[in-house]
Amino acid sequence: MSEVVTPLDRSALHAAVAARLRSMIVEGELAPGMRLNERVLCEKLDVSRTPLREAFKRLAGEGLVVLLPNRGAEVARMDRADIEATFTVIAALEGLAGELAATHVTAAELAEIRALQFEMLASHARRDLPGYFRANMRIHALICAAARNPVLVETFERLNTRIFATRYRSNLTPERWDQAVAEHAEMLRLLEARDGAGLKALMRRHVENKRATIVAALQARQDRAA
Amino acid sequence: MSEVVTPLDRSALHAAVAARLRSMIVEGELAPGMRLNERVLCEKLDVSRTPLREAFKRLAGEGLVVLLPNRGAEVARMDRADIEATFTVIAALEGLAGELAATHVTAAELAEIRALQFEMLASHARRDLPGYFRANMRIHALICAAARNPVLVETFERLNTRIFATRYRSNLTPERWDQAVAEHAEMLRLLEARDGAGLKALMRRHVENKRATIVAALQARQDRAA
DNA sequence: CATGGACATATTGTATGCAAAAATGGTCGC
DNA sequence: GCGACCATTTTTGCATACAATATGTCCATG
Numbered sequence: 090m091s092e093v094v095t096p097l098d099r100s101a102l103h104a105a106v107a108a109r110l111r112s113m114i115v116e117g118e119l120a121p122g123m124r125l126n127e128r129v130l131c132e133k134l135d136v137s138r139t140p141l142r143e144a145f146k147r148l149a150g151e152g153l154v155v156l157l158p159n160r161g162a163e164v165a166r167m168d169r170a171d172i173e174a175t176f177t178v179i180a181a182l183e184g185l186a187g188e189l190a191a192t193h194v195t196a197a198e199l200a201e202i203r204a205l206q207f208e209m210l211a212s213h214a215r216r217d218l219p220g221y222f223r224a225n226m227r228i229h230a231l232i233c234a235a236a237r238n239p240v241l242v243e244t245f246e247r248l249n250t251r252i253f254a255t256r257y258r259s260n261l262t263p264e265r266w267d268q269a270v271a272e273h274a275e276m277l278r279l280l281e282a283r284d285g286a287g288l289k290a291l292m293r294r295h296v297e298n299k300r301a302t303i304v305a306a307l308q309a310r311q312d313r314a315a
Numbered sequence: 316m317s318e319v320v321t322p323l324d325r326s327a328l329h330a331a332v333a334a335r336l337r338s339m340i341v342e343g344e345l346a347p348g349m350r351l352n353e354r355v356l357c358e359k360l361d362v363s364r365t366p367l368r369e370a371f372k373r374l375a376g377e378g379l380v381v382l383l384p385n386r387g388a389e390v391a392r393m394d395r396a397d398i399e400a401t402f403t404v405i406a407a408l409e410g411l412a413g414e415l416a417a418t419h420v421t422a423a424e425l426a427e428i429r430a431l432q433f434e435m436l437a438s439h440a441r442r443d444l445p446g447y448f449r450a451n452m453r454i455h456a457l458i459c460a461a462a463r464n465p466v467l468v469e470t471f472e473r474l475n476t477r478i479f480a481t482r483y484r485s486n487l488t489p490e491r492w493d494q495a496v497a498e499h500a501e502m503l504r505l506l507e508a509r510d511g512a513g514l515k516a517l518m519r520r521h522v523e524n525k526r527a528t529i530v531a532a533l534q535a536r537q538d539r540a541a
Numbered sequence: 542c543a544t545g546g547a548c549a550t551a552t553t554g555t556a557t558g559c560a561a562a563a564a565t566g567g568t569c570g571c
Numbered sequence: 572g573c574g575a576c577c578a579t580t581t582t583t584g585c586a587t588a589c590a591a592t593a594t595g596t597c598c599a600t601g
Contacts, residue, residue: 100592101384102555103372127583137556139365142584146329146369150376152469158327159562161583174466181411185404240400243378244470328585353553363586368554385592387553 102136107144109134114153114164115253125154125162151247167251169307175252176300182245183229184293187276189236191285198235199281202228206277213270221266222257228273232280232292255303265302272298328362333370335360340379340390341479351380351388377473393477395533401478402526408471409455410519413502415462417511424461425507428454432503439496447492448483454499458506458518481529491528498524 097105110130113119125145127138134141145162148154155165167175194202205224212220233245249256261269272295279288323331336356339345351371353364360367371388374380381391393401420428431450438446459471475482487495498521505514 100554104382104384128581138583139555139557143369143372143554146372147376150373156330158330159583160564171466174464177415177464178408178411178466178470181407182404185407189403238400238403240397240404240474244404244474248466248470326584354551364553365585365587369584385553386594 097134097136103140103143103147106134106136106140107147110144110148111151111153111250114148115250117254117258119164121164122166123164125164127161152251165251167255169304169311172252172255172307173300173304175248176256176296176303179245179248179252180293180296180300182241182248183233183296184289186233186236186238186241186245187280187288187292188285189238189241190232191280191283191288193237194232194235194280194283198231202231202277202280205231206273209273210270213266218261225269225273226257228276232276256299259303259306261302265298268298269295323360323362328366329369329373332360332362332366333373336370336374337377337379337476340374341476343480343484345390347390348392349390351390353387378477391477393481395530395537398478398481398533399526399530401474402482402522402529405471405474405478406519406522406526408467408474409459409522410515412459412462412464412467412471413506413514413518414511415464415467416458417506417509417514419463420458420461420506420509424457428457428503428506431457432499435499436496439492444487451495451499452483454502458502482525485529485532487528491524494524495521 097109099105110119110125119125127141131138131141145154145156149156149162153165154162156162205228209221209224209228212218212224229249233242236242272291276288276291276295279291323335325331336345336351345351353367357364357367371380371382375382375388379391380388382388431454435447435450435454438444438450455475459468462468498517502514502517502521505517
C-alpha cells in the first residue's frame with residue numbers, strides 16, 4: 090500500500106481525515122463494500138485512531154460509510170436498486186433546482202453556464218469523456234446553486250456524492266451522448282427563457298434518462314456475470 | 316440539570332448516545348444554537364468523551380449538529396430562510412413520494428392510512444392538536460414508505476427531523492386546520508384512485524401550504540420581537 | 542469607565558491504554 | 572479430506588491522559 094499521499098491539515102484533523110476519506114471513496118480508491126481497517130488507515134494517513142474513528146462516524150452520518158457493530162466500518166455498498174432509487178430522488182431534486190433556478194439565476198451564472206455548455210460541446214466534439222463530464226457536472230452544480238436553496242444544494246451534493254463514480258465515470262453510447270448534449274442545449278434555452286416549468290420537466294427527464302442508461306448498463310453487467 | 320434519564324444500551328454506546336441526542340434535539344430539550352458541552356453531557360449520559368464525541372460527528376453528518384473548530388459543537392440553528400428552504404425541498408420530496416406511492420401502495424398500507432385518517436378526524440373533532448399531529452405525521456411517513464424508495468425515505472426523514480418541532484408542534488388557526496384536514500381527505504381519495512400525478516401535485520401543494528403557515532408565523536414573531 | 546494584556550481556568554482535540562469482541566489458524570476427530 | 576473446536580492474534584470500542592486552544596478574570600493603564 091502506498092504511503093501518505095499529501096500531509097493533512099493538522100488542525101481539525103478529524104475533518105481533514107473525513108475529507109480525505111470522502112475523496113478516496115468518491116474516486117473509487119476505497120471501493121464500495123471495502124472494509125475500513127483502522128490500523129491500516131491510521132498508518133496511511135499518519136493519524137491516530139481517534140480522529141480516524143470520528144471521521145468514520147461523520148461519513149456514516151452522510152451515508153457514505155456503514156458502521157458494523159463491533160466490526161468497524163465499510164464503504165457503503167450500492168446495488169442496482171439503490172443506484173436506481175438514488176437517481177430517482179436526484180431527478181426530482183434537479184427538477185426542483187431547474188424550476189427555482191429559472192426564477193433566481195443571475196446574469197453572471199447564466200453566462201458561466203453558457204461558457205460551460207461550449208466547453209462541453211468542445212469535449213463532445215473531441216470525444217473527451219472526462220472533460221465532458223467535468224463540464225457537465227459543473228453545469229448541474231451551477232443550476233442547483235442558482236436555485237438559491239442551501240438545503241437543496243446540500244441534499245443534492247449528498248446524494249450525488251454517493252453515485253459520483255457511477256454518474257460521472259460511466260460509458261456512453263454515441264447516441265446517448267448526442268442525446269445528452271442535445272438535452273443540455275435545451276436546458277440552457279429554457280433557463281435563458283426563464284421557463285421554470287419547462288426546465289423542471291426537462292431536467293427531471295434528463296436525469297431519468299441517465300438513470301435508464303446506467304441501470305441498463307448495470308443490468309447487462311450483471312447478466313454477463315451470471 | 317437532571318440526572319441520567321434512562322440508562323443507555325452499553326453495547327454500541329456511540330450509536331445509543333447519538334440516538335439519545337437526536338431525540339433530545341427533536342424534542343427541543345437541546346434547543347437550536349445550544350452549545351453541547353462535553354463534560355456536562357458526559358455526566359448526564361454517564362459515558363466518557365469518546366462515544367459522545369463520536370455521536371457529535373455522526374449528528375454533524377446528519378446536519379443536526381454543527382461543529383465549531385476548537386470550540387466543540389452546537390445544535391444546528393435554523394433561521395426563517397433555512398426553515399423555508401427545508402420545506403421547499405420536503406414539498407418536492409413528498410410530491411415524489413405521492414407519485415410513486417400511487418403506483419406501489421399495498422392494500423394493507425392503504426387500509427392503515429384510512430384508519431389513520433379517521434384517527435386524525437377524531438383528533439380534529441376533539442381539537443386535540445398533539446393527537447392530530449401524531450396521526451398526520453404517520454400518514455406522511457406511511458405514504459413515503461409506500462413509495463418503495465429507501466433513498467427517498469432516508470432523505471425525507473433527514474430533513475423532516477430538522478424541522479420536526481416546527482412542523483409538528485406549531486399552532487394552527489381553525490381555518491388552516493380545517494383546510495389541512497380537507498387536503499388529507501383529498502390525498503386519500505387520490506391515493507385510492509391511484510392518481511399519481513394528482514397526488515404528486517396535491518402533496519407538494521399541501522406541504523407548501525404548511526410552509527406558508529409556518530413562515531408567516533415566524534415572520535409575525537420576528538416582527539413582534541422587533 | 543472602558544480597554545487591553547497577562548494569568549488562570551475550562552474546554553476541546555489527539556494519542557494511547559485496556560478490555561471485549563471478532564477473526565485467524567491449527568489440531569483433532571470423524 | 573472436511574468440519575468443529577479451542578488457543579492465539581487481531582481488531583474494535585471505550586476510557587483516560589496529555590497537549591493545544593479558547594474562555595474568563597483581574598488588574599493596570601489611558
